[in-house]
Amino acid sequence: LAKTTQPISMDSYEGQEVNITCSHNNIATNDYITWYQQFPSQGPRFIIQGYKTKVTNEVASLFIPADRKSSTLSLPRVSLSDTAVYYCPEYGGATNKLIFGTGTLLAVQP
């Protein structure tokens, strides 16, 4: 099963906006795009999901173009506590199972 593609790592400084882009070249018509955050030694935490255009919640914004072949997770004004691995997994077929890649390690520095 093809996985999504995202950068292995990103660096940022406190207070900056961070945008992490993911490629969804094999996304199915009915599948939502989801993003997760994982801290060391913890399970991933669901952050946000969307189908197309823009979605915003208290944590992040998600931008999805019309062709849905990519998505961009936007974290406004990051802090040190946003240092984590961010995943954009892909659904694997009709069984709703999520296929995770290696994610993007975001390192926020003071």
Added chain:
Amino acid sequence: SQTIHQWPATLVQPVGSPLSLECTVEGTSNPNLYWYRQAAGRGLQLLFYSVGIGQISSEVPQNLSASRPQDRQFILSSKKLLLSDSGFYLCACQHSKNYGYTFGSGTRLTVV
């Protein structure tokens, strides 16, 4: 919202010993349930998933098995552990398609 209880948090087991990890879910009924394993510094590998009681699908051939004896209980087992079974095991549930997954806090298994 769903809550997943997963225990123990850490476990050290000798090679050849059996394994039983349990996961229970609260706050939903008839969820899809999943077992993932994460090696150090790596992504999550899907091991098993279940869409209902007694229904188990395996993703990769391995030394592990899974069972779902009750709607909100998911168990990961092994008869004889191998060194390669070491890792961080995560249980997850999903209420229905296109809902986010809820993950448990994980079990760090070290086989020695």
